[in-house]
Amino acid sequence: MSFKQSSEPSQKPRLQQNRIPLKRLHAELMTKKARHISEDAPEKKENLEDWFSRFPDDILIHIISGLTLKEAARTSVLSSRWKYLWTFTTSLDFDKKVKYMSFPPDYKQSKYISWVNKVLELHRGSRINQFRICFRLDAKHKCNITNWVSTAIAKNVRNFELDLSPGTYDNYYEIPQECYKNLQSGCGLSGIKSLRSLTLCAVNVTGEVVEFFIHNCPLLENLRITQSPDLLSLKVVGSSIPLKCLDIQFCYSIKEIEISAPNLLSFKYIGQDINLHVGSLPQLVDVVFHVTPMVQKMHCIGSIVSYLPQLKTLELDGCNEVFAQFSQREFPKLMNLNISFTAANQETLLGLSFIMKACPFLEKLVLQVNILVDYIQVEKFEIVIILVEAC
Numbered sequence: 001m002s003f004k005q006s007s008e009p010s011q012k013p014r015l016q017q018n019r020i021p022l023k024r025l026h027a028e029l030m031t032k033k034a035r036h037i038s039e040d041a042p043e044k045k046e047n048l049e050d051w052f053s054r055f056p057d058d059i060l061i062h063i064i065s066g067l068t069l070k071e072a073a074r075t076s077v078l079s080s081r082w083k084y085l086w087t088f089t090t091s092l093d094f095d096k097k098v099k100y101m102s103f104p105p106d107y108k109q110s111k112y113i114s115w116v117n118k119v120l121e122l123h124r125g126s127r128i129n130q131f132r133i134c135f136r137l138d139a140k141h142k143c144n145i146t147n148w149v150s151t152a153i154a155k156n157v158r159n160f161e162l163d164l165s166p167g168t169y170d171n172y173y174e175i176p177q178e179c180y181k182n183l184q185s186g187c188g189l190s191g192i193k194s195l196r197s198l199t200l201c202a203v204n205v206t207g208e209v210v211e212f213f214i215h216n217c218p219l220l221e222n223l224r225i226t227q228s229p230d231l232l233s234l235k236v237v238g239s240s241i242p243l244k245c246l247d248i249q250f251c252y253s254i255k256e257i258e259i260s261a262p263n264l265l266s267f268k269y270i271g272q273d274i275n276l277h278v279g280s281l282p283q284l285v286d287v288v289f290h291v292t293p294m295v296q297k298m299h300c301i302g303s304i305v306s307y308l309p310q311l312k313t314l315e316l317d318g319c320n321e322v323f324a325q326f327s328q329r330e331f332p333k334l335m336n337l338n339i340s341f342t343a344a345n346q347e348t349l350l351g352l353s354f355i356m357k358a359c360p361f362l363e364k365l366v367l368q369v370n371i372l373v374d375y376i377q378v379e380k381f382e383i384v385i386i387l388v389e390a391c
Contacts, residue, residue, distance in 0.1 A: 210223070336366075339368070
């Protein structure tokens with residue numbers, strides 16, 4: 001058993017990719033060069049650029065796409081052939097939230113926008129594997145943001161993330177109606193056919209817009225929406241929907257979610273009380289569910305109780321009402337259980353014992369305990385219990 005104290009929530013998930021440090025790349029090239037060059041044959045010696053340039057452009061661009069934008073741009077000094085290769089990179093990750101932290105907001109935003117516009121102006125590639133905007137922007141930057149969205153779609157983006165958090169209250173960016181109409185046209189539809197992952201943070205979208213992407217992106221597997229005040233309801237229903245992961249967080253205006261998707265593996269919801277309607281979810285194995293206020297939890301979670309026997313991972317808020325709902329059921333496949341308590345007491349822990357009895361193959365139990373003083377959270381403890389030792 002291990003104890004871990006935490007004062008901050010875990011960081012938001014982000015798109016991951018392999019990064020190749022430029023120094024490591026250079027060292028590997030030098031090693032390969034030494035291996036192929038004999039000291040007693042000086043006439044066969046070639047400089048590093050000539051040796052490495054034997055690779056076709058596609059391979060070099062693939063290597064460059066594993067670098068950060070800053071590292072990729074540095075390769076332009078290697079030789080005349082390399083000068084513009086970086087502009088064909090398929091990875092455009094514009095993450096600079098920390099870089100200008102000590103400067104005024106307007107200056108930071110101006111520098112960030114100039115950087116993105118400059119790179120997109122130079123970019124020559126016809127396709128983009130990853131496009132990521134990660135900076136605090138809002139509706140006053142509407143023109144630039146819309147141009148970025150249009151550029152990414154025109155280049156058949158596969159993984160798209162627009163993270164403008166924390167945004168500006170009552171001034172979130174929203175996709176203009178004209179841009180939405182363009183998406184519905186022939187060119188727009190062809191541009192989103194390659195989309196596999198879509199993340200929108202601090203972006204105002206309606207249920208109509210989200211459902212448009214769900215039903216018109218035949219490869220879309222991951223969808224994440226956070227901080228969208230205009231999202232009032234969402235319907236994810238269809239036998240041909242390829243969606244595997246659905247993540248809805250902090251959309252405090254949403255009242256209703258309906259889900260019936262045969263390929264869905266993971267569902268995450270964090271927010272206020274909603275009407276949750278669940279249809280066919282034969283492959284659902286991972287559920288994260290946190291709802292406030294606490295007294296309304298059972299109203300929401302009752303819809304997914306029938307799917308609990310097939311779950312492998314479950315995370316939710318714990319209270320006696322929740323435990324009572326589960327006390328007569330079994331969880332034959334559940335391996336990871338994460339429960340959050342507020343001011344845990346003897347009764348709550350007794351209720352937890354009912355779930356433990358119903359989980360014969362549980363491998364890991366995580367208890368997050370929130371201690372309140374005058375209704376203010378002052379401390380958060382995490383208790384991790386490993387029930388099965390790794391082989």
